[in-house]
Each structure stands twice: as C-alpha cells, then as structure tokens.
Amino acid sequence: MFNDTVLKEIEGIKAKYPDRRSALLPSLYIAQREFGWLSREAMTCVARSLNLPEAVVRGTASFYSMYKHKPAGRHVIQLCTNISCMILGAGKLVDFLETRYGVPANGTSGDGRFSLVIMECIGACGTAPAMLVNTDFYDNLSEKRIEEILENYK
Amino acid sequence: MITLTINEKEITLDKPMSVLDAARKAGIKIPTLCHHEALKPYGGCRLCVVEVERMPKLQNSCTLMAADGMVVRTESEEISRTRRGILEFLLINHPLDCPYCDKAGECELQDLVNRYGPTTGRYTEEKRKVPESHKDHILARNMERCVVCTRCVRMCNDVQGASAISVIGRGNRSRVEPFSSESFNCEYCGNCLTVCPVGAILSRLYIHSFRPWQLDREVETVCPYCGVGCSLVVQVRDDSIKRVIPRMDLGVNRGLLCSRGRFGYEYIHSEDRLRTPLVRKDGTLQQATWSEALDIVAAKLTAVKNAEGGASIAGIASPRCTNEDNYVFQRFMRTACGTNNIDSVSRTGFAAAQKYFEDLLGQGITANLLDGLKNSETILVLGDDPAAVNPVLGLSIREAARRGAGVIVVGYAKGLDKFRTLQVIPRVFREAEVLEEVLTGVFSDRGVRGDMPYVDKGIRELSDRISGKKTGIEGIDETVKKLLQSASTSIVLGMDIVQRSDGHRALFAVAGLTYLLEARLYLLSGRPNEQGLIDAGCVPDMLPGGRPVNVPDFRGKFEAVWKAAVPDREGLTLLEIIEGAGKGNIKALYVMGDNPVRNIPHSSFVKEALRSLDFLVVQDIFLSETAEMADVVLPALGWTEKSGTYTNLERRIQLLRKAVETSSGMEDWRILSELSRRMGVPASYSGPEDVMRELARVSPLHRDLTYGEIAAGDALWPYHGEPLRGEMYEVPEMPDGAKDYNADFYLAVDKPLFHSGTLSRRSRALMKICPEATVRIGAAGAAKLGLKEGDKVRLSTPAGSCEAPVSVDGTIMDNRVFLSGNFTGSGVYDLMNFSIDKITKAPGTEGCEVKIEKIQGRG
Amino acid sequence: MEKVLLKNIDNPNSADIGEYRKAGGYRSLAKALQMQPADIVEEVKKSGIRGRGGAGFPTAMKWNFAMADPKFPKYLICNADEGEPGTFKDRPILEKNPHLLIEGMVISGYALGAEYGYIYLRGEYPAAKDILEGAIEQAYKENFLGDDILGKGVRFRLSVHQGAGAYICGEETALIESIEGKKGQPRTKPPFPVNVGAWSMPTIVNNVETLSNIPYIIEIGGEAYSAIGSSDCPGPKLYCVSGFVENPGVYELPMGTSLRDIIYKHAGGIKDNGKLKAVIPGGISTPVLPADAIDCAMDFVAMPKAGSMLGSGAVIVMDESVCMVRVTYRAMKFFEHESCGKCTPCREGTDWLRKILERIEHGKGREGDINLLSDVAGVMSGRTFCPLGDGAAGVVTGMIKHFRSEFEEHIRDKQCKFRN
Numbered sequence A: 001m002f003n004d005t006v007l008k009e010i011e012g013i014k015a016k017y018p019d020r021r022s023a024l025l026p027s028l029y030i031a032q033r034e035f036g037w038l039s040r041e042a043m044t045c046v047a048r049s050l051n052l053p054e055a056v057v058r059g060t061a062s063f064y065s066m067y068k069h070k071p072a073g074r075h076v077i078q079l080c081t082n083i084s085c086m087i088l089g090a091g092k093l094v095d096f097l098e099t100r101y102g103v104p105a106n107g108t109s110g111d112g113r114f115s116l117v118i119m120e121c122i123g124a125c126g127t128a129p130a131m132l133v134n135t136d137f138y139d140n141l142s143e144k145r146i147e148e149i150l151e152n153y154k
Numbered sequence B: 001m002i003t004l005t006i007n008e009k010e011i012t013l014d015k016p017m018s019v020l021d022a023a024r025k026a027g028i029k030i031p032t033l034c035h036h037e038a039l040k041p042y043g044g045c046r047l048c049v050v051e052v053e054r055m056p057k058l059q060n061s062c063t064l065m066a067a068d069g070m071v072v073r074t075e076s077e078e079i080s081r082t083r084r085g086i087l088e089f090l091l092i093n094h095p096l097d098c099p100y101c102d103k104a105g106e107c108e109l110q111d112l113v114n115r116y117g118p119t120t121g122r123y124t125e126e127k128r129k130v131p132e133s134h135k136d137h138i139l140a141r142n143m144e145r146c147v148v149c150t151r152c153v154r155m156c157n158d159v160q161g162a163s164a165i166s167v168i169g170r171g172n173r174s175r176v177e178p179f180s181s182e183s184f185n186c187e188y189c190g191n192c193l194t195v196c197p198v199g200a201i202l203s204r205l206y207i208h209s210f211r212p213w214q215l216d217r218e219v220e221t222v223c224p225y226c227g228v229g230c231s232l233v234v235q236v237r238d239d240s241i242k243r244v245i246p247r248m249d250l251g252v253n254r255g256l257l258c259s260r261g262r263f264g265y266e267y268i269h270s271e272d273r274l275r276t277p278l279v280r281k282d283g284t285l286q287q288a289t290w291s292e293a294l295d296i297v298a299a300k301l302t303a304v305k306n307a308e309g310g311a312s313i314a315g316i317a318s319p320r321c322t323n324e325d326n327y328v329f330q331r332f333m334r335t336a337c338g339t340n341n342i343d344s345v346s347r348t349g350f351a352a353a354q355k356y357f358e359d360l361l362g363q364g365i366t367a368n369l370l371d372g373l374k375n376s377e378t379i380l381v382l383g384d385d386p387a388a389v390n391p392v393l394g395l396s397i398r399e400a401a402r403r404g405a406g407v408i409v410v411g412y413a414k415g416l417d418k419f420r421t422l423q424v425i426p427r428v429f430r431e432a433e434v435l436e437e438v439l440t441g442v443f444s445d446r447g448v449r450g451d452m453p454y455v456d457k458g459i460r461e462l463s464d465r466i467s468g469k470k471t472g473i474e475g476i477d478e479t480v481k482k483l484l485q486s487a488s489t490s491i492v493l494g495m496d497i498v499q500r501s502d503g504h505r506a507l508f509a510v511a512g513l514t515y516l517l518e519a520r521l522y523l524l525s526g527r528p529n530e531q532g533l534i535d536a537g538c539v540p541d542m543l544p545g546g547r548p549v550n551v552p553d554f555r556g557k558f559e560a561v562w563k564a565a566v567p568d569r570e571g572l573t574l575l576e577i578i579e580g581a582g583k584g585n586i587k588a589l590y591v592m593g594d595n596p597v598r599n600i601p602h603s604s605f606v607k608e609a610l611r612s613l614d615f616l617v618v619q620d621i622f623l624s625e626t627a628e629m630a631d632v633v634l635p636a637l638g639w640t641e642k643s644g645t646y647t648n649l650e651r652r653i654q655l656l657r658k659a660v661e662t663s664s665g666m667e668d669w670r671i672l673s674e675l676s677r678r679m680g681v682p683a684s685y686s687g688p689e690d691v692m693r694e695l696a697r698v699s700p701l702h703r704d705l706t707y708g709e710i711a712a713g714d715a716l717w718p719y720h721g722e723p724l725r726g727e728m729y730e731v732p733e734m735p736d737g738a739k740d741y742n743a744d745f746y747l748a749v750d751k752p753l754f755h756s757g758t759l760s761r762r763s764r765a766l767m768k769i770c771p772e773a774t775v776r777i778g779a780a781g782a783a784k785l786g787l788k789e790g791d792k793v794r795l796s797t798p799a800g801s802c803e804a805p806v807s808v809d810g811t812i813m814d815n816r817v818f819l820s821g822n823f824t825g826s827g828v829y830d831l832m833n834f835s836i837d838k839i840t841k842a843p844g845t846e847g848c849e850v851k852i853e854k855i856q857g858r859g
Numbered sequence C: 001m002e003k004v005l006l007k008n009i010d011n012p013n014s015a016d017i018g019e020y021r022k023a024g025g026y027r028s029l030a031k032a033l034q035m036q037p038a039d040i041v042e043e044v045k046k047s048g049i050r051g052r053g054g055a056g057f058p059t060a061m062k063w064n065f066a067m068a069d070p071k072f073p074k075y076l077i078c079n080a081d082e083g084e085p086g087t088f089k090d091r092p093i094l095e096k097n098p099h100l101l102i103e104g105m106v107i108s109g110y111a112l113g114a115e116y117g118y119i120y121l122r123g124e125y126p127a128a129k130d131i132l133e134g135a136i137e138q139a140y141k142e143n144f145l146g147d148d149i150l151g152k153g154v155r156f157r158l159s160v161h162q163g164a165g166a167y168i169c170g171e172e173t174a175l176i177e178s179i180e181g182k183k184g185q186p187r188t189k190p191p192f193p194v195n196v197g198a199w200s201m202p203t204i205v206n207n208v209e210t211l212s213n214i215p216y217i218i219e220i221g222g223e224a225y226s227a228i229g230s231s232d233c234p235g236p237k238l239y240c241v242s243g244f245v246e247n248p249g250v251y252e253l254p255m256g257t258s259l260r261d262i263i264y265k266h267a268g269g270i271k272d273n274g275k276l277k278a279v280i281p282g283g284i285s286t287p288v289l290p291a292d293a294i295d296c297a298m299d300f301v302a303m304p305k306a307g308s309m310l311g312s313g314a315v316i317v318m319d320e321s322v323c324m325v326r327v328t329y330r331a332m333k334f335f336e337h338e339s340c341g342k343c344t345p346c347r348e349g350t351d352w353l354r355k356i357l358e359r360i361e362h363g364k365g366r367e368g369d370i371n372l373l374s375d376v377a378g379v380m381s382g383r384t385f386c387p388l389g390d391g392a393a394g395v396v397t398g399m400i401k402h403f404r405s406e407f408e409e410h411i412r413d414k415q416c417k418f419r420n
C-alpha cells in the first residue's frame, strides 16, 4: 500500500473533483512515479486508495499510452515520428537510437538505460524532429544532437 | 405522445424511446450486435443503421431517440451495403472456426452474416492472434472471436456491479480481461455469458459437450438455492442438465443470475445421490426396498405414538422442499403422528424474524416486491451481506445506489463496499443498541404514528429507557438524518443479528423503524422456500395459511378436510425439539430434506441429542451428516426431478417444473402420503397440483390459487386471501443485557456467495470456485497473530475445533473472525454453542470466544 | 495587426503574473466583473468568434445553450489536449502566456455561472503543466482566482487535469469521460455536454485559443473585434506551419489569411528553394491539398469550399521529396493507434487501411488495392461514432483523389522512390 504521504497527496487530488473516480488519472501518474511503472501491485494500490474496482483501474490505465504498462529503462525517450517529424527524418533517428544505444522501438536497451517510445505528435512540429526524455523536452534533433543530449542521461 | 413512421407503418409511443425500441415495439426487426436489452444503448457496432428523412447520413437507431414526425426506413440498398461492410470489418479479425466453436447455432454474428453476409472476404492480411485462455476454472476466454461489443463489460460493471473485467488496450488492440488477465476471480454470476453474442466467453462446464440444436428440451423453473427465487431455464439432453440459463423476459431476475443459480446445478447429477432406501441393520445402514423401509418407518412411528403419545414425535421440515412437500409433511406429522412439534432450520433466523414482525406489525409486513428496493431513496442494510446471501436482491441495492440512493450498512456487507454511502460499525454483537438509538432518534423527531398503540408504547418505553444514553458510535446521527429525509425507505435484514440471545431487541428496533418510517422490510432468506414452508404450516403454532393451531374453530376446519384429529397444543420449536431429544422427551424425529447436524449451532450437542433418539428418519437426496445417523434413510427426488411450487421472500409463489427423469427416489410428498396410508390416515394425491388444490381449499392464504395463476406469475401475496395472523398487542420484555465482548477473537458466521447450506458442495463448479472454508480475519487481528493470507490455523472453542486457511480481509474492523458453515470438518456451527432467545426461539450465537493458532505457514 | 494571443511572448518572463499585469493583464477581468454576465455573452456574440478547437462552432451559441440549462453547478473546461498532429498553436499560450488563458477562463466562468474550471492538458506537455500550475497559484494569491475574486463575491476555482496520451481525448465528450477518470471514449450526442457534461452537469468545453480571445473581446468590445479578419469568422488566428518551409513556427494572423500567404509570406516559402507538392492545411485529419489549390482563405467557411478544412490551422508543407503514400500510411498508423475502439468502422477500418497502405509503401501492393482502399474508406465514411474515423477515411480519399498516380506507381514498380 502507498505510504501516508502519498495517500495524503491522493486525498488532495480527490478534493479537486466532485467524485473520487476523477482522481484516477492523476493517481496513476503517482503510482507510476512510486513504482516505476504500472505493475499490478501499483494498480491495486490505486484501486484501494480510491475505492475503485481493480479491473476498472487497469482497464482505464491501459487505454492511455503515456502510462508505462511494462517496466521501463532508467530513462524513457519519447520520440515523435508523426508526419511533420517523419518527413524531416525522425525515422532515421529511430534507427540511430537502435544502432547507437541498442534500444529498439517501443523496447528497452539491454543495459536498462533507455526505453524508446514511438510517439504520436508531441506538439513540436515547428522544430521537428522532437522528443521528450523523461519530462525534458528537446527539438531540432539530429543524430549528433541526440548524442549530446543523451550524455546527460546515464 | 410521439408519432413516427417506420417502414410506412405509423407508430405511436407513450414514452420516449430510441428508434430501435420503437421499431421493435412495432415488430420491425433491426439487426444489432452491441445492443442488449439489459444494458444501456452503446452505439458501437453500427449495424443498427437506418435512414431517416431529412437527416444527411445513416443514423444509428439504438442511440437515436424517436421524435414526432420522424420518417424512418430500416432496409434499403444502402443500409444493406453498410451492414455488409460492417460485417466484413467484424470478420477481418474474427477466426472462422465456427465448426469448432461452441457458439455456432446461437451466435449472433453467424446469424447476421447469414442474413447480410459478405460472401467472400477481401481481407488477406494476417489476423489478430490471441491464444484462448483456460486459466480460469469456470470461464474460457477467446479474444480472437471477440467483436468488442463490450456487452460483457457493461453487464459486469453497470448491472452486476462486480467490475471484474474490462476492455484492456484500445482500438483494435482491445481485448476483454479480468484484472489478473488469468483467473476471473469474480462473483462468477456468469452474466457475461448471457450477453456475449459470439463465442468469446464460454462456460467450461459444458464446453464442447453439446450443440444448441441437440438439446432435447428446455424447461422453465425456479432456482433451488435462495429465497429470491430466480427464474431459470434448464436445458436438457439425455436426461442430464447441460446448461442453466436465465431469460430476459422471465421472473424476478429478468435475465440475471448468480453463481449458485447458474453453475450450481451439477449436484442433481452427483455420484453421491442416494439411490435406494437404507435401513440400519446391525449398526450399519444397508440397502432396502421401498416397501421394507416404509413399513419399518410406519410401524416404528405408530409404536412410539401409541407408547409415548404424539408429543414425543417431532418433524423437521425443509426450506428446500416445495410448498406441496411441506404441506403434506405437516399434515402427516399432525394427523398420522399426532404432533405439532413441527419446525425447520429456518427457526435459526428467517422463521423467527418473520414471526416476530408479523405478530407485531401484521401479516404481510415482509411481503414486498424487489422492485421497491430498486426505487428506494434510502436502503438500510443490517445483519448480512445481501449480495452474498441473496445475490440478485443485492443487485437491486446496487442498482438503487447507482441511481443515487443512499445505502447505509450497519455492520459489514462486503458486496456493497463500493456502493454504500455510509457504514456504521456497532460494537461487537451489540447491533441492537445501535438500532435502538437510531429508532429513538427517528422517534424524537417524528413522534409516534398512532396506528398501533402497542408499538407506539413500546417505542416510547424504549426511548425513556435509553434516553440520553448515547453509544457514541460514529454514523448514528447521520443515519437518523438520512432516514428522516428519505421519502421512501427500505430495510434489508440479514439473519446474523437475529442470532443473538437478545435478538428480539434488534427486531423490535427494526420493527419500530419499519413502522415509523413506513419502510419496506425485506428479510434475507438463504433457502428457496423459507416463507413457503411457514405458509404451508410447517411451524409449531400455526396450521397452513397462518391459522393458529390452538383455536378450535380453525382446527376443526382442517380436521374435517383431513378426516383426522389435530393436536390442540402448540408444538415445540426447532431448538426445543433438539433439546427435547437430548432430554429424552422426544423419542422419534422425522427429518425431511435438511441437515440439522450441520445447520444448527453446536453440532456436537445436536449429534448427541439425535443419538438419544429411539428412532430417526431422514428423507433426503444425499447421505448428509444427519442421514448418516438415521435408522432409516429415504431417497427423495431433487429439484428438476419433480414439480411443485416455492414461495420467495417477496411472497411470490412460483412454479418449479420437472425437467429430468430419474429412476431412483420418490417425491417427498409421495413418501409421506405412502407412510400416512400405512399409518391408517389416508392422504393421497394424484400429483403436486392436486396437493396445491387441497392447500388452496384449506388455507385462507392460498385461497382458490391455481397452478394456472401461478404459472402466469400472478401469485403474489395476498393472493385471494386476506391478511390473517393476529397482532401481538404487546411488546415483549426487553432485557438490557448489554455486555462488552473484549476477548481477542470471537467466532461469527460467514455466508459465502458461492455456497448455500450443504447442497452446493456437490456442485463441481462451485467447489472449484470456492473449494474450502476459509477463516476471514481483519488486518489488525492477522497482524496480532502474525498471520498472512493462506496461513493455516486451528480454531478452537469449548464446542470443538477445526483447521482452515486464513484470508485477511482489510474491511473487518473488529475482533470477529468469520467462518462458513458449508464444509464438513470446518463448519462454523461445529464450533459454536448457543443460548436460546426466549422470545424468538432463535439460537443466540454471540460471544463464542475462539482461540486461533497458526499451525503451518503458507506453502 | 497587434498581437493578441502571442503578445509579450518574446519576454523571457512572460509567464509571470507581474509581467502579465505590467502589459495590461487582468484589466479585462476587472472590467468584466463590472458587467452583467449576460452582457459579457452579448459581447462575445457580437464578436462573432468561432471555436478554435477545429469545428468552428460559434462560441456564444454554445454558451447560451449551457446558460439556458437550469442545472448547477456548471463546469468550464479548457481543451488543451492539442493532439491533432501538426498542431502546436496552443502550446505558446500555455507555456508563455498562461495568465491570458486564466483570465479568459475566469471571465468566461463568471459569464456562464460556472464556478469550477479545469484545464485538460495533454500529457505530452509536462513543462506546460508546471507553468500553468505556477500561474494558477499566483492568480489565487492575487485574488484573480478563488471564492471572492477581486472582492466581487465571484467564485472561480481552477485546476489542471493532465491527460495521459490519447488523441481522442481532444474530442469534447471523450475529454469529459477522461476527466471523470474513465477511458476517453466519446459519448452519444445528444445529450450535449452543455446539458449533460462532466459529472452529468452542464459543461462548456472550449479550446485554449478560443478562451484566450475572451479578454481581448472584453477589452475592445465585440463589435471592434468582429472587424478583424474574415467577416463570417472574425478575429486573430494562430496558424502553425511545419514541414518543408524556411521558417516553421506559429503565426498570429487575421483569420482568413490565404494559405499561400501563410506559406510564402510568413513562413518564408519552401525550404531550400524546393518545389511545393502538397499541403495538409488543418492538421492531419483534414484532406490534403495539391500545390495548385493554395489560393484559399484559411477560415472555417472558405476551406470546405476549397476541398479541405481549417481544422486546427496546422499547416504541414510537403515538397517534391515527400512520398504521399508514406504520408498516408503514417497518418493511418496514427489513426489506427489512436482509434478508441468503440465503433466497428473506425476500429477495424483503420487497421485494415493501415495494413493495405503498409503493403503498398513496402512494394507489396496489388492490383485492386486502390479500389479496396476507397471501398474500405467508403464504408467508414459517415458511419463512425465520432469524427476521428471520418477524418481517417477522408485522408485516404483525399490522397487518392489528388495523388492517385503515386499509389499506382508504387503498386506497379513494387517500390517507393521517394526520399522522405
């Protein structure tokens, strides 16, 4: 079960809405933060703290692509490959990440350092291609720039 | 009034509805897949498209509300093309394994394709691959066949309220899974099976064992498990039940069932069924012929009657037997055996409470329709978990909660944890004081009603007695407030709080609330015919129809019909009978269709008492723990093997129909009639309908009732009769024996959803779902003893001891540990002793201290 | 034209309340609180503003529906899901000018009688979440939010609800489901959110850009506002230009600026002097336009006549190096990935279309595939639960209409010859 600090945080979120289920999405983010990904245990904790059925929690969570439904690497790269990024070379960057860091699309590198999530548009089309590393945003990507950026994520 | 035109036909509607429903009402069929009458419109499959004049594109008829002046066409070239296109879409990922799939023949997709079908598929890509899952004992999941109509999930969430499955993923990666993605671990109502249009969710009980068109017959009958009395349809092949299904248009359950009703039918075909009469010879039970066995019983009972008088004979009737069986039983006991010592295990709860309420508030006070529950503004739940004891009634409470009703639970009701709006946790075994405080709270605001002076007086006195004294228990004031605000209140009473030696205190408080609030009162009933058995006269104080046995006029009328004398004094109640047996006052006991050794507290005491009898006859379908002790055992017929009627807890009489033929056993009433004849008091009937004819003649409560009316569903209390049973006119004394229960642990009775008495043990499916008794203990208690889920413990009390695994339940807040009574060797009643409530004659089982030791860690 | 929405954003501290107030911020709120709610709505009506979320529904009309409903409480939700690929117009407001949005929401809440507001922010904008929450905190402190705003007894409480990666949650009823903690699947309409919305109460959903226009409407008055841009859909508009242009970015221009001007005058023309091949004018759900069809006014009325839609004003510019089959395939991958799965045509159709397109792009196309694409799109079109599926079908239909020969070449030559 969550510790008291987390439970209090969740109580605070619940207070923002007229009903407890509305706190589900934010609580899942918290569970993800606490457990690293949405394991069954993490979802059970959410279900208990919101008094919601576990299957409802899992069903809802599974609908959204930004939750981690399997364990992820230490750093999660979310690279956009939608059209504006694609036509400006995002596809090649996916290949680059795989060859240079051994991280396959929608997988995790063998050393557990990176996970790569192929994203739909992340709203950076004007400075495409772009990615998020964890919650940090980077754009105007090239292979060289990616190497520089990822230096900071060990 | 809305008038619209569908396919040139003018249709007038008196209430708003969808175009689809309007069409159906007019007999126009529109194909659907995601739509289901038990569920809210969804609009996902897009097969129900229609053309509506002045609307630009095809419209979805299931979600489009009919409007005045609308002109609708349900078939056209374009509509057919669309449906064909949609079906082609549905088939792209659907395996074409119909020859192998159990659903073939009753598959909605197959039928639709036959009608609109794409004949050739243009899809050449790879199909979605998902292996069939057999990880659950009961339900098989094949997600390749799933058409994502979400009917199962909506059923599970919106109707059943179990929320055990959901759609995982999105888009074409959607699939239905339980939380664990393996075992369902749910309430196993199987209502998902009812609504799945394809073969995506199937029951493993019958998988690959028959095709729908190979069934010999389908028979409508009533569930054998609990007092809700759900209608169900039994599908039979080769005199064996292949499947039990509900029907949307039938009965109180309208398409819903619980695990017991749906999956619990297997007991009827159990290997362990009694096949021949057994007679004790040289200390062991040995096979005998019917005439041999019946002769012995008749001779022995006659001898006891002649030697010791009828009052030394007693009979225990059965809430699992039909009204007809029970009627003939009491007639037999009263006339042939000459005794009014007739009662049933129902006295441990239902019959005790029922009598109390009717004495105080008048006959019929508990006869309330389930629909009333659905429409209540506030529901007060006491004593047991309705969702486990009477699952389909529990659904009505959940439905009401979903509509915004307040659900106040006093004590625990696990099945309502996600639905209740308020929970009040009384001190252990002291529910009465909470209810009394609620009652006086309501009284101090409302005053009395004045219609029933003795009740008014009782309430006033109670209020004086406890005036000012507050328990300080959280939620009581809130409860009073909610009840006072509520325009329509229902009270749902479980039998746990009746099983107190001062249980009548709680009953008075409930009666007072029912009276002051003009509430509807529902008594939970764990057996299918508890009410029926009372009405048929299987109680020590009343003849059929609630006629007091000690009134000569009434007795005379029955004697005239039965052509035999009826003893004039009230008989003994259940526990008095058992005690009487122990003391040697009762010499012979006749038990029909029950297992008192397991179903009455303090089993060793009960056994001891039965051992003192001169003669014990047990008539049953299994060799129960009680039957094993008998001198003669008579094999009866079970549910679906005979016809008859049950009276459910709403007091609705319903018809059970014979569905299978069997070569062994005899109907209960027929056995009794045979015995009666042998004992010189003829009571012969041509069949169950003939029995009902007599009952309808002698019992004012069943006056003129016919099987025709019953079959038509019109047999709802008060039938043709008038309310009869008199009022008590006096509120019995109420001792104030309040005591604190501060020991480490006390034993309490658990009522699991998957079992009911001892019958369910013989159904493989239910045993797979719930194979053994578990000890439910709160988190604090578990921590104190260092227990983890699955640890094995020994429970011991002065009455006995047993071993069982532990299940830690975070919702239990007090020092009670719960154990069920369904399993041999670990029945809760084995460990309990009791003291009788002087007024209700129910056993008080509170305060059974229990020692818990861990005997072996998990695995 | 003076900048309204992007005003001040070159100031590195533009998100700070002090800077915002220095530039005149929250004055419209003060003015609005002197007015009657009905008068505010009247101004909005006069302004003629249409929703900037994509559908172009007249804002005042939506507000009036909600106000006519007697149920309380009412909720105001800002749609900051900005999921339409190619779109990044709301982002500068959220990150650089959050107080403009907050001010717009408070005024709107007051006008509508809504005391609770939520900003449904897409999960992909984590930075914006922090910035918005910081700005909200400042606004509470300075009494622009709270239970007694500016001492006028007006209550408006605002919080951010973070989405979690689902394009469909931009659709207003799916968004409401998502705020309620459910899967983001669209609801049946009617009832419309203005009557039965979040938690079954009347709910107004407006786009970030729409709400950010409100302070300006109050400032200059509806009539003056209506003189900006096109006559039938006035106001300033954010256009976001990406792809093969010299200067991609967000441009605030009067509504109705021509697509040609946006590309050539403002975004600097085609990158590296390339040749324009095609433009997706309003985000990838809008049909593609070939190079010779860009002399159209970018507004809600003119675009449909030109064979596409304004959508979110997300202009994706493609030069001759871009393969249209690949673009279609990638677009379909998006729709397939984002289809919520509720209705058959969208769930199965996007899957099927994607598979056919994938085949064609990878040199495995077959004769008849183009007809099959059209047929599948035809079954979907107009029959899906919400516009997502329609958009998906429209993309295929539009591409085949304008670039059929490219599809034919792929199938004939069994390969893709394009660089991008």
Ligand SMILES: Cc1cc2nc3c(=O)[nH]c(=O)nc-3n(C[C@H](O)[C@H](O)[C@H](O)COP(=O)(O)O)c2cc1C
Residues within 6 Å of the ligand: C050, C051, C052, C053, C054, C055, C056, C057, C059, C079, C080, C081, C082, C083, C084, C167, C168, C169, C170, C171, C172, C173, C205, C206, C207, C208, C210, C211, C386, C387, C388
């Ligand atoms: C599939 C789909 C996605 C949408 N995505 C967005 C979005 O990301 N942002 C947005 O403001 N509106 C989006 N909309 C439009 C909204 O449903 C809604 O019309 C809009 O928020 C109304 O705001 P407005 O009146 O200010 O335009 C989307 C609609 C559909 C059908």
Ligand code: SF4
Residues within 6 Å of the ligand: B223, B224, B225, B226, B227, B228, B229, B230, B253, B257, B258, B259, B260, B261, B262, B390, B391, B392, B393
């Ligand atoms: S609720 Fe009772 S009557 Fe209905 S199916 Fe279950 S056990 Fe049978």
Ligand code: FES
Residues within 6 Å of the ligand: B031, B032, B033, B034, B035, B042, B043, B044, B045, B046, B047, B048, B049, B060, B061, B062, B063
């Ligand atoms: S029945 Fe109407 S959409 Fe499925």
